[in-house]
Structures are given as C-alpha cells and as structure tokens.
Amino acid sequence: MAELPERLCRITGIGQSEVGRPSPRSAIQLTMDAAFQAIADAGLTPADIDGITNYPMKSTEGGGISPVGVGEAMFAMGLDCTWIGSATHEGPGHMSAIFQAVMAVATGLCRHVLVFRTVAQAQARLVSRESTLLTGRHARVDGNNAWTVPFGAVSPANMWALYAKAYFAKYGATSEQLGWVAVNGRRNAARNPNAIYKKPLTIEDYLEARMISSPLRLYDCDTHIDGATALIISHRDTAADQPNPPIHIEAMGMGLGGLGQGIHTGDFTCLPGAEKAGAMLWSRTDLKPKDVDNAQIYDGFSIHTVLWGEAMNLFGKGEALAFIDGGQRIALDGELPMNTGGGQLSGGRFHGYGHTYEACIQLWGRGGERQVKGAKVSAVCNGGYGYGALLLRTD
C-alpha cells in the first residue's frame, strides 16, 4: 500500500508576527515577519522555499479577513516557487492550505512549502465596526445569507448560540461549565507573551459579562486581531538535515457538513463534518484519542471546543462540558491540556493557524511557563464551517 501523503511530510519551522489590536505594521509586513521567522527556524533561506500557499485566497471585501495573497507575498519576499497554491473558504476550512502543502510535497512538486495565514481585522475595524451584511452596498441579501440575515442573524455568534443552546438542552449542560473554556484560555494566555488578552479572568467575570447572543456571552467569542502565522512543511528526506527535531504529521482528516452551505444536518448538538474529519484521522493511525497529550481546538466561539472535542472522540458524546467544568482537567497539568497558548478567545484570532503553531511550540518544548510536561502528541482541530484536523507527534 502506498504510504500516506502526510507521512512523507514534516513540520520543520514556525513563525508568528506580533499580535495587535490594531498593529501598526502593515499586513504584508506582518506576513513577512512570520514567514522569515519560520524559514530561519527551519534552518532554511528564502532561496530554499520552492512552494507557497495560504488560507484563504486574498480577499478584497475590506474586513481584513485575508489581506495578503500568495502572489504578492512571493514577490515581496523574493521567493522563486515552482508550486504556488492558495486554499479557498470552500472545503475543509483553515486546514485546507496545510492539506494542499502536504499533497504538493508528497507528490514531489516541491520540498519546502511556506504556509501562511494573515489577518488584519483590527485595522479594518478602524474604518467600520458595522456588519457588512447589514451595511453592504446591496439593498437586499442574496444566496445562503438570505436564509438568516433577514431574521437578524448577521453574526456567526447567532448561529453558534443555537448550537450551544441545543447542546445545553440535550445534555443538561450549563453556562457555568462552558465558561471554563474561556477561563482556561485566559489562564494560559497569561503565560503566552504573544497573546492579546492576559488580564486574569474568573468564572464570575465570565458570568457577569454582557450577553451577546444567549447563551453566548462576551468571553465566549474570540477576538479580532492583526497578525500572521507561518509554518514550513518539508519533505521528510530533507527534514533530517534541518535543525529542529522534525514534527510528524501522523494523520490528517477533513470533512464538510452541518453548518455553512445553507443546508443543515444534525440536531444542532454535534458537527457532522467534524465527525467525518475525526473518523478519517483516526482511520489513518494506530494512535488513539487517549494518546493525545495536548489538544489545540478551534475556539472561534467557546462552544466549538465542546463540539469538536466530541467529534474527535477526545471527550465522550455529551460529556465534554462535564470534563471541562472546573477547568482542572483541561489545565496545563491536567489530563488533557487544551488551548495551551490561550486559543483564539484570549490569544487572538490567528484564525486556526495559532492552534497549529501552538501544537508545534508544545512538541518542541518551547512553551516556557505554559509548557506541557512531556508533550509528544498534539491534536489540532480547525474550522467552524469546513473541518480539518491534524495529529502531530514528535519522533
């Protein structure tokens, strides 16, 4: 049987720009800050980079969701790539650029791919703080948005609140339990020099914060930032000569379904697409969920960690919030340390890429005050519309 493509690849370097709200640095500067850091970290020079991709393709919608494209990044950095990709919002979401890079390396199109994700959503908010869905130049709303926006649901917060409420009702879970996702994130962010929010947060603070869309409160929602993350995916044959102990991509999984295409499946207490991603991932490895010693789970909203964690079998069905309750079992010294850099809730919306970056930090033992002792296997889960997961491990 042919080897799995991800087994031919290693993560060999990572980089992250400063985080700002807003940052005085331009989006292309932030991108280059992260990229040059990652290239140097991998023991490479820009001349070694022969592949490039990002997530998602450059957007000119003005909200800062993806202000830098692969073309301008390549030219700005003086790279000479033979393989040039760019993932879209379609398919398995944030992780899709990493999946693309894996395929490009595994098929021999290139040896070292620079993968980056840049956001400048804080800079964009200086121009307008209003939802573009309500204030856009068109008088009426069309496409998939037409099914929700006319009823006032202009934010993903409204949609994910439906999931939280349905989950609470089905399993008897509570806001007091969900709040520990936010408290845990803040506790870890305080030990992450590049996190956006470090001020201590108690469960009382969480419960007293204003309601956004019930049951989701202020601290259930992640925060927009300016920043960029980069990583280098190399062929395993070159990784042995690079300075960092290579990080293996033990398995990957992807899926679509549930929310996001106007057609909804499931009962709003689970993520059918993430379950597909989890099933695919576990079918490609002999490792088991119990082998995971740190979990970096997408937390655009706190409820994502609950639904994703169950989809990945890291928690039993309906049991995630009982596990999370009190914050001890997901703490740095707990059974399953979660979002060890603060996640997006307190680290800032690096939009999925902060989670893969943090997994590498942990596996390389660079976590400093937030290091999980003996971290060897990380599960990384990304996405709230399309779903992708990685299982990363050390040698």
Added chain:
Amino acid sequence: MTAIVSSRPPRKLPLLEPDTAFFWTSGADGHLRILRCGHCGHWQHPPLPRCPVCHGDDLAPQKVSGKGRVISFTVNHQAWTDGQVDPFVFAVIELDEQRELYLFSNVLAAPDVLRVGIPVHVTFEQQEDVWLPLFVPVAGENAHG
C-alpha cells in the same frame, strides 16, 4: 400574566431569486410552501434544482401545515450596527412535515417562556414584496422534545 413579546430585529430583506421567490412570496395567501420532490416525496429547503435524495427534477412548491417545533433559539442582545437593538429571538424551527426540515426565523414570544422543543406555528410579516415567515408558540402547549 402579560408576556412581553420580543422585538423584531432590524431587517435586511432577501433578494427574490428565481429559485427562492416562491418561498418569500408564499405568505401572500397565508400559506407556507416548501419545495417537494414529486418522485420520492422529499421536502427540500433551501430550494435546490434537483432532489438531493433521488435526484429527480420534478420538484414543486407545496403547501405545508406551518407547524413545527423549536429545535434551538437564541436571544440576540448585541447591536451589529451602530446604535441600540432590542433583544430579539432567532431560532431554528423543524417543520412537522419531515425530520431535519429546518427554517431559521424569529419566534415572537417572550424569551422567558420559550423552551427548546415547544410547538410553534407560522405567521407572516409583509414588507414590500416579501412575506417573511415568522413563528409564534402554539397556545397552551408545553415542550415535548
């Protein structure tokens, strides 16, 4: 007890597109209509050109009972544009005709009497050439799910 009915959100109306205009204008005669496959009977919303179950192409809008139940709901407190907004209820309704036949809408009821699972029925709010299907609780019934 006089229930305080939740407010209606600031609305941006849907564009009437070829595949969806029937849905948004259906309330003109007081009935909700959903696309249904003439071959296998599957109800499909949002509308699609072919049945996703049997791939038949003889779909047509058909009247539904307008009855359903609240699968989940949220009370929105955040103003997404500058200025204040009164809290309103955004919900997902499963229509009685078929499992997982979902509509997103507003439920016009006091948030504190709403529960997941309560039965609701459709009502319409006309604005310009659009009849928005909204929902109200069925009087005197409790959650059954």
